Amino acid sequence: MNPESALLSDKNHELIDLYTGIRDFPEDIWELYSQFPTTKKGYYEIRDSSVNDLDLSQRAARTLFLNRTCFKGMWRHNSQGKFNVGYGGQDRRWVISKERLYEVSEHLSHAKLRCCDFESVVNSCTKGDFLFLDPPYCPGEKEQQNNHYTFGCFSYDDQIRLSNSLQRASKRGVCWVMTNSSHPEIIDLYEGYSCFSIEKGTGGSPGLLTQDTGEVVVYNLLED
Secondary structure, three states: OOOOOEEEEEOOHHHHHHHHHHHHOHHHHHHHHHHOOOOHHHHHHHHHOOOOOOOHHHHHHHHHHHHHHEHHHOOEEOOOOOEOOOEOOOOOHHHOOHHHHHHHHHHHOOEEEEEOOHHHHHHHOOOOOEEEEOOOOOOOOOOEOOOEOOOOOEOHHHHHHHHHHHHHHHHOOOEEEEEEEOOHHHHHOOOOOEEEEOOOEOOOOOOOOEOOOOEEEEEOOOOO
8 A cells, every 4th residue: 555654563572673674774684684594403593592682683684584484474472472483494485585675665664663552553543544453363263362473362352452442443533444353252343344254365274275264354434
């Protein structure tokens, strides 16, 4: 969409560091990314190394490397909050080119980045704003409990909190679109809004396309 201005937010600080690094230091990111190892042993050495002494560019390049070489691009933390996905190979790594990275950097130059809970961002939106939301969810399930993507879970109470914040945003004239689980109790939270099933996607099997996705798109329709 390439808007003139945008706000991207997420609770995962590694993701926000990645976006910030690509936005501000694309040349450094690409140089570091290109120098990472190409072996399974090298992958685990990078994955298990400490990030405490790394600067922003180094942290961002490491996250990009792990995302593109881990198993099916999954992002999961263990009970200690450390990334723990196994090795997936190098096939997905070089889909990214230097030119594409610079293109992403240019798009991100129009964006503010925040690492925070969703509610503060939704509450700050006003009439004329457009929101796209992709909360953590397990397709077809009521809660996200397996620590996928970030340490912790996204509970049904969080889903209720999200629904309430979007209802308030709708009353302020904010337009929004959201992907979420198709669990009946989640869909019930959005009675009166538009909803349709996603007909093809990965569903509960990352990397494998299926027609039983367990996912829906929910959105509001506002009249001028």
